[in-house]
Amino acid sequence: MYEFNLLISCSWGAYGKAKEEILCVLRMLDDENPVVKRTVAKGIIGVKTSLEPRDIVHRLRRMFNKDPFILQQTTKWVPVDLWTCSDLNSMRDAVKVLRNKIRAGEKWRMTLEKRRYTRYSKIEIITALAGLIDEKVDLKNPDKILRVDIIGRYAGFSVLTPQDIFSISKPLLEGDGIE
Secondary structure (H helix, E strand, O other): OOOOOEEEEEOOOOHHHHHHHHHHHHHHOOOOOOEEEEOOOOOEEEEEOOOOHHHHHHHHHHHHHHOHHHOOOEEEEEEOOEEEEOOHHHHHHHHHHHHHHOOOOOOEEEEEEEEOOOOOOHHHHHHHHHOOOOOOEOOOOOOEEEEEEEEOOEEEEEEEOHHHOEEOOOOOOOOOOOO
């Protein structure tokens, strides 16, 4: 089972350079011994950091806003709260563990990414998991995102705010809810 608490995207052939970039950024943020490894999915790197992954994303965004050239190889940084097997029962159990992070009255959406996985369709997975959360769905402007990253036999789950995910294609800027 994976123990990564960050998943980072890069170009398919860029693992070596992306790993160097990740290690450099994490050292700048004072993580001296992160574990950075390939996953079975091309372009997805798993990271186990001793730092709080959401804090890394927020600090990385501030660094990127000051110097966009800090990232040349990586394109998306996503925290992961827990890992489970990618069968439906295990994934349902993971949602049951995390669903209380979506509080009463908060709007939410699910983001599902499947890589190297054909066992169930996206629709089958979303149907099986979404019904476990009673709050209102808002696909355009959610308060929380239930993120499911399936990579082969394992699935990573997180409940995130939109600001907890960093993507160079959608960097949130100062004034967009970022300190």
